[in-house]
Amino acid sequence: MRRHHAGVHRRSSRLGEQKGLFVHLVALPGVSGCPHWSGFVECRHHNPRGGSDMRSWLFRLLALLMVFGLVAAACGNDDDDGVTTGPDEPAPAEPADDGDDEPAPAPADDGDDEPAPAPADDGDDEPAPAEPADDGEEAPMEEEMMDGCEATVPGTKIDYAVFSPNANMDPTGSSGALVGGTQIVNVWDVLMAFDPASGVSNGQAAESLTPNDDFTEWTLKIRSGITYGNGDAFVAQDVVDSMLRFFDSRGDGMTNRAAGSVALIDFDNTEVPDDSTVIFRLHRGWSTFHTLLGDEPGMIVNPRVIAQLLDEEAANATEETSAARLVRNRMAVTPELVNSASFGPYEVAEVEPNVRTVLRARDNYWGGPVCIEEIEFTFPGSSTANWEAFQAGDFNAAFLRDPRVFADAREAGTVLSSEDQNVGGLFLVNQGVRGADVIGKDIRIRQAIHHAINRDIINERAFEGKLKTTNAIAAEGTLLWSPELQECADQAPAYDPDAAAALVEEVKADGWDGSMLLVHADTDPGPEIAQAVEGMLEAVGFDIEVDLGPVTTVLIPRVIIQADYEMAGWGFNADGATWVASLNDNLLSTSRSNRMAFAHPDMDAALGGLYGAANVEDQRAALTEVQCVWSEQLPAMVYSVTEEGLALAPNIKGVQRAGATIFLFANAYIEN
Numbered sequence: 001m002r003r004h005h006a007g008v009h010r011r012s013s014r015l016g017e018q019k020g021l022f023v024h025l026v027a028l029p030g031v032s033g034c035p036h037w038s039g040f041v042e043c044r045h046h047n048p049r050g051g052s053d054m055r056s057w058l059f060r061l062l063a064l065l066m067v068f069g070l071v072a073a074a075c076g077n078d079d080d081d082g083v084t085t086g087p088d089e090p091a092p093a094e095p096a097d098d099g100d101d102e103p104a105p106a107p108a109d110d111g112d113d114e115p116a117p118a119p120a121d122d123g124d125d126e127p128a129p130a131e132p133a134d135d136g137e138e139a140p141m142e143e144e145m146m147d148g149c150e151a152t153v154p155g156t157k158i159d160y161a162v163f164s165p166n167a168n169m170d171p172t173g174s175s176g177a178l179v180g181g182t183q184i185v186n187v188w189d190v191l192m193a194f195d196p197a198s199g200v201s202n203g204q205a206a207e208s209l210t211p212n213d214d215f216t217e218w219t220l221k222i223r224s225g226i227t228y229g230n231g232d233a234f235v236a237q238d239v240v241d242s243m244l245r246f247f248d249s250r251g252d253g254m255t256n257r258a259a260g261s262v263a264l265i266d267f268d269n270t271e272v273p274d275d276s277t278v279i280f281r282l283h284r285g286w287s288t289f290h291t292l293l294g295d296e297p298g299m300i301v302n303p304r305v306i307a308q309l310l311d312e313e314a315a316n317a318t319e320e321t322s323a324a325r326l327v328r329n330r331m332a333v334t335p336e337l338v339n340s341a342s343f344g345p346y347e348v349a350e351v352e353p354n355v356r357t358v359l360r361a362r363d364n365y366w367g368g369p370v371c372i373e374e375i376e377f378t379f380p381g382s383s384t385a386n387w388e389a390f391q392a393g394d395f396n397a398a399f400l401r402d403p404r405v406f407a408d409a410r411e412a413g414t415v416l417s418s419e420d421q422n423v424g425g426l427f428l429v430n431q432g433v434r435g436a437d438v439i440g441k442d443i444r445i446r447q448a449i450h451h452a453i454n455r456d457i458i459n460e461r462a463f464e465g466k467l468k469t470t471n472a473i474a475a476e477g478t479l480l481w482s483p484e485l486q487e488c489a490d491q492a493p494a495y496d497p498d499a500a501a502a503l504v505e506e507v508k509a510d511g512w513d514g515s516m517l518l519v520h521a522d523t524d525p526g527p528e529i530a531q532a533v534e535g536m537l538e539a540v541g542f543d544i545e546v547d548l549g550p551v552t553t554v555l556i557p558r559v560i561i562q563a564d565y566e567m568a569g570w571g572f573n574a575d576g577a578t579w580v581a582s583l584n585d586n587l588l589s590t591s592r593s594n595r596m597a598f599a600h601p602d603m604d605a606a607l608g609g610l611y612g613a614a615n616v617e618d619q620r621a622a623l624t625e626v627q628c629v630w631s632e633q634l635p636a637m638v639y640s641v642t643e644e645g646l647a648l649a650p651n652i653k654g655v656q657r658a659g660a661t662i663f664l665f666a667n668a669y670i671e672n
Contacts, residue, residue, distance in 0.1 A: 148371050148653070148654060148667065148668075148669035149369055149371035149669055150369060151369045152361045152363070152369055152370055152371060152372075152373050153371055153372070153373060153669075153670070154373060155373065156371065156372045156373045156374070156669075156670050157372065157373060157374045157375070157376065158372055158374070158375040158376070158396060158397050158652070158665065158668075159376055159378075159394065159395045159396055159397065160182070160375055160376065160377045160378075160395065160397040160398070160399075161378065161379070161380050161385075161386035161389055161390060161395040161397070161398040161399060162182075162183075162377050162378065162379050162386075162399055163178045163179070163383070163386075163399045163401055163551075163644075164178060164179045164379060164521075164523070164550070164551040164552055165179075165353075165354045165355055165356065165357075165377070165378070165379045165552060166179055166180030166183050166184070166353070166354075166357060166377075166552070167179075167180070167332060167353045167354050167552045167553075167556075168180065168328055168331065168332040168353065169183065169184055169187060169331055169332060169335075169338045169348060169351065169357075170184075170301070170327075170328045170331045170332070170338075171184055171188060171256065171296040171297075171299040171301060172245055172246055172256050172296070172328065173256065173328045173331075173332070174256050174296055176256070176257065176295075176296075176573065176660065176662075177573065177644075177659075177660040177661040177662045178399075178401070178551075178571075178573070178644070178661075179551060179552060179556070181296075181658075181660065181661075181662035182377070182399075182662050182663045182664075183357050183359070183377050184296070184299060185299060185344070185658045185662050185663075185664055186344055186345055186346045186359055186375065186664060186665055186666070187338060187339075187342050187344045187346055187347065187348060187359065188299035188300065188301065188342045188343075188344045189204060189205050189299065189300075189342070189343055189344035189345065189664075189666070190204050190205065190293070190294055190295075190298045190299050190658045190659070190664070191203075191204060191205050191206040191209075191220070191222070191239070191293040191294070191298035191300070192204060192206055192209060192290055192291075192293040192294045192298055192659075193294055193656055193657065193658045193659065193664060194290075194291055194294040194576070194577040194657065194658070194659045194660075195656075195657060196419055196575070196576045196577065196657060199576065201290040201291060201293070201294060203223075204294075204658070204664075205222060205223055205226060205234070205298075205300070205343070205366075206220055206221065206222050206223065206293065207221040207222060207223050207276075208220075208221045209221075209290050209293065211287075211289070214285045214612070215282070215285035215286055215287045215289065215611075215612060215614070216281065216282050216284065216285045216286075217279060217280065217281050217282070218279075218280045218282070218289055218290070219277065219278070219279050219280075220236070220239065220277065220278040220279075220280065220293070221276055221277055222234065222235075222236055222239065222276050222277075222278075223366070224276060225366060226343050226366045227343065227364075227366070228302045228305075228340065228341060228342060228343050229339045229340045229341065229342055229343065229347065229362075230302065230305065230340040230341070232302055232304055232305075233275075234300065234302075234343060235275040235276075236272045236274065236275055236276055236277050236278045237272045237275075237303075238300055238302065238303055239278050239300055240267065240270060240272060240278060241303035242297075242299075242300045242301045242303055243262055243265065243267075243297050244267065245301065245303075245306065245324070246258060246259040246262045246297065246592075247259060247262070247263075247592075256296050256593075257582075257585045257586070257593035257595075258292070258295055258296050258297050258581070258585065258593070259585075259591075259592040259593050260581075260584055260585030260586075260588060260591035260592050260593035260594065261292050261297070261581040261584055261585055261593075262292070262297050263590075263591070263592060264282055264283050264284065264286060264584070264611075265280055265281075265282055265283075266281045266282060266283050269281040284608065284611050284612070285611055285612040286580070286611040286612070287611065287612060287613060287614040288580050291577045291578060291580075291581065291659060292581060294577060294658055294659030295577070295578065295581070295659050295660070295662075298659075300343075301341050301342070302340070302341035302342070305337065305340055305341035306327060306341065309327045309330065309331075309337070310323050310324065310327060313326040313327055313330075332351070332353050333351065333353060335347070335348035335349065335350070335351055343362075343365075343366060344362065344365075344666070345361065345362055345365045345367065345370045345664075345665065345666035346359035346360060346361060346362055346370065346375065346665070347359065347360055347361075347362050349374070354550070354552050354553060355378075355379075356376065356377060356378045356379075357376075357377045358374065358375070358376045358377075359374065359375045359376075359377075360373065360374050361373050361374070365666070367666055367667075370665075370666065371654075371667075371668065371669035371670070372665060372668055372669060372670060375665060380394075380395075381523065381524070382402075382523045382524035382525075383399075383400045383401050383402035383405045383523075383524070384402060384404070384405055384524050385524070386398040386399060386400060386405075386647075387400060387402075387405045387408060387409060387647070390414075390647055391412070396648070396649035396652060397646060397647070397648050397649070397652065398646070398647045399644070399645070399646055399647075399661075400416075400418070400644065400645060400646070400647055401642065401643070401644040402463070402524075402525065403463055403466040403467050403468065403642075403643060404463060404464055404466050406418065406643055407466055409647055414647050414648075415647065415648045415649070415650050415652075416645055416646070416647055416648070417645050417646045417648070417655065417657065417661075417663070418643050418644060418645025418646070418661070419575050419576065419643070419644065419645060419660075419661060420468070420475070420478060420575070420641050420642070420643050421571065421572075421573040421574065421575050421641065421642045421643070421644055421661075422473060422474050422475055422478055422480075422572075422574040422575065422579065422641050423473050423571065423572035423573070423574050423582070423583075423638055423641075424571045424572070424573055424574075424640060424641055424642025424643075424644070425467070425569075425571055425638070425639045425640030425641075425642050426570055426571060426572065426636045426637055426638045426639060426640075427449070427453075427518075427533070427567050427568065427569060427570065427636060427637045427639070428559065428565070428567065428568040428570045428595060428596050428636050429445070429446055429449065429566070429567055429596060429634075429635070429636055429637070430563065430565055430566050430567070430568075430596055430597070431596050431597045431598050431599075431635075432597040433563035433595070433596065433597040434563050434597075436563060436597075438566055439507070439512055439516065439566065440566055440567070440596075442507060443633070443634060444503045444506060444507050445503075445507060445516075446634040446635075446637075447493050447500075447503055447634060448499075448500045448503040448504050448507075448540065448542075449500075449537070449567070449634075449637055450492055450493035450494075450500075450634060450637055451493045451494070451495065451496045451497065451499045451500035451503065451540075452495075452497060452500035452536050452537050452539070452540045452542070453495070453533060453536050453537070453637060453639070454495045454536060455469040455470075455471070455495075455639045455640070456469065457532055457536065458529055458532050458533065458639055458640075459640075461528050461529075461531070461532045462525040462528035462529045462532060463525060467640050467642075468640055468641045468642075468643070469639060469640050470489075470638060470639075470640060470641050471489045471490070471492060471494075471638060471639075472485060472486055472489035472627060472638065473485075473489070473574070473583070473623065473626065473627050473630060473638060474574075474623055474627070475641035478641065479576075479616065480579070480616070480619055480620050480623050481620075482620045482624060484620075484621075484624045485620065485623060485624040485627045488624055488627040488628040488630075488631050489627055489630075489631060490631075491628070491631040491632070492630070492631035492634065493634070497536075497539060497540050500540040500541075501540040501541055504540055504541035504542060505541060508541070513543070514541055514542055514543040515542075515543045515544075515545065516537070516542050516543070516544055516545070516566045516567060517544075517545045517547060517564075517565055517566045517567070518530060518533065518534065518537075518544055518545065518546050518547070518565075518566070518567040518568070518569075519546075519547045519549075519554070519555060519558045519559065519565040519567070519568045519569070520546065520547070520548055520555070520568065520569035521548070521549070521550070521551045521554075521555050521569060522548040522549050522550060522554075523550075523551065526548065526569065527548055529569060530546050530548060530569065531546075534546055547565075555568065555569075559595055560595060570595075570636075571642060572586050573642075573644075573660065575660055575661070577657075577659040577660050578659070578660050580610050580611065583607060583610065583626060584607055584610070584611075587603055587607060587626075587635060588603075588604060588607055589601075589603070589604050590604075596635060596636065598633070598635040598636075600629065600633050600635075602629045602632070602633070603626070603629045603630075603633060603635070606622070606625040606626045606628070606629045607626060609621075609622035609625055609626075610622045610623065610626065644661050645661050646661070646663055651670055651671040651672075652668060652669075652670055652671075653668065653669055653670075653671050654667040654668040654669050655667075655668045656668075
């Protein structure tokens with residue numbers, strides 16, 4: 001037993017005042033009026049708060065009544081023509097308002113024993129999402145509360161407790177929602193924003209996104225009048241150039257997993273016919289492609305700034321460190337570079353990588369005034385520490401990812417925006433990343449791990465019995481679970497220490513010494529999880545070395561950058577906005593983001609069925625095929641579905657979800 005702790009077209013334009021209607025109807029192929037179909041549904045145009053356009057409550061009310069009239073006329077109110085997602089299902093709950101009077105996002109689920117609805121589906125027969133929980137407060141009626149603000153309010157601040165501090169402000173260097181996602185989206189902004197309550201992606205920096213009939217072609221229209229911090233105009237070619245950066249370094253320190261999904265874009269045949277339009281052509285039809293534009297690839301970095309930086313760093317590049325990596329390293333510590341290349345609601349004021357990030361409201365944000373002056377992101381140490389500091393009043397926003405904490409937060413009546421993440425708790429097994437000769441290649445070892453680990457023991461020792469354990473990639477109670485999927489999940493090796501010991505002895509007889517390195521985060525309850533797993537594996541003959549350390553300085557470097565691990569505590573985090581991309585990125589044999597080097601033709605074939613699945617029934621069937629292959633080939637061991645999300649002070653209003661559990665504060669305000 002060993003353990004150690006480690007520490008093309010260019011056009012200049014001026015930013016104009018953004019005005020718009022509450023609702024923008026996008027007619028999709030073969031459909032008139034309000035779209036009704038199985039994939040992306042945009043029946044409302046996201047309207048960033050334009051405070052100068054509607055200052056009075058009465059005007060808002062009249063405008064809203066007109067909108068409802070337009071929607072009723074264009075879409076009808078039955079299951080055949082509205083914003084419904086299935087002709088035989090009830091209509092989804094009305095999406096949360098994107099205006100000034102939007103309440104803080106409500107929790108996806110208020111019961112300890114009922115998972116949040118998701119992964120959300122874009123299909124025709126999707127059941128209606130549950131009505132978001134009421135935060136107990138009535139909608140404010142005063143004019144200033146309805147509008148949020150007419151200018152940034154001096155002295156207003158969000159003190160945000162993060163799951164883990166971020167190491168970089170570059171979207172290609174972010175590790176997703178848990179490590180930097182919220183920090184960077186508020187600086188860069190995003191093309192589309194996925195709303196889990198409705199299953200709709202709304203235009204943010206984009207006006208619209210429209211597919212063809214088989215989802216192989218998507219036409220993106222961007223907003224006009226947006227400029228970067230350095231004054232350059234945001235044009236459509238920037239979208240393509242920014243996305244191509246995900247291929248610049250091929251593992252040279254790039255920690256974001258989205259490269260695997262960006263590779264599904266056929267860039268050779270993608271067109272930019274004018275400064276406001278991109279016609280994406282994909283290598284295969286993808287019915288939920290819109291969700292990718294709500295993730296890091298939808299956070300556009302000014303390519304002209306990047307080109308200049310690459311030129312400056314070319315002379316400093318080596319075989320070990322590319323110019324692209326040097327640029328990311330500079331952006332990590334140089335706020336001025338980030339601010340010049342971005343157009344989001346906030347700018348970076350101060351940054352200490354892996355410690356804290358301070359953002360300040362951008363004074364010329366394209367979406368209108370940013371109400372809250374400052375957001376400071378710091379790391380108290382764990383979800384438990386986040387919750388305790390939030391209760392003490394040290395923070396007014398806290399990211400939570402621990403079922404024990406969520407139980408306490410619900411009991412306290414806290415405003416929550418959360419979602420269950422399928423494949424949220426699992427153990428990666430290295431099967432030869434970058435050609436490494438590791439024991440995890442042997443499926444007998446992966447079988448032994450499954451036989452040796454008892455999920456209930458992890459639950460009791462680390463989570464006080466409050467974890468939602470599962471052996472399935474879609475847990476029972478989530479939207480894409482089915483009895484057929486569970487039947488396949490149950491075909492994976494079950495807890496059987498004797499069978500595990502026999503397999504271990506068999507592999508040792510072939511010359512293996514029994515040693516294995518387990519890398520895990522040291523954030524509570526990480527040490528308890530690692531200790532429980534270490535004990536169960538050693539009981540059947542493994543000799544486990546445990547490496548505990550911070551997420552950004554130990555876990556991510558060991559798994560992603562160095563590929564120096566054999567087992568690792570991890571999570572795919574497949575929710576409504578990310579489930580297709582998450583499984584593709586981590587399991588496809590050719591994915592640039594496959595962290596395990598798992599490769600099997602049956603899995604590649606099963607994954608192929610996910611992209612074009614355009615309704616819940618088809619998606620469940622496709623995911624069942626993935627589960628069946630998973631249970632045979634055992635790429636990793638799932639042990640839980642994991643709830644994560646944000647606790648908010650009740651006077652913080654207007655927070656949006658950009659995608660997954662990434663939170664956008666462009667329209668947020670603090671209620672007096």
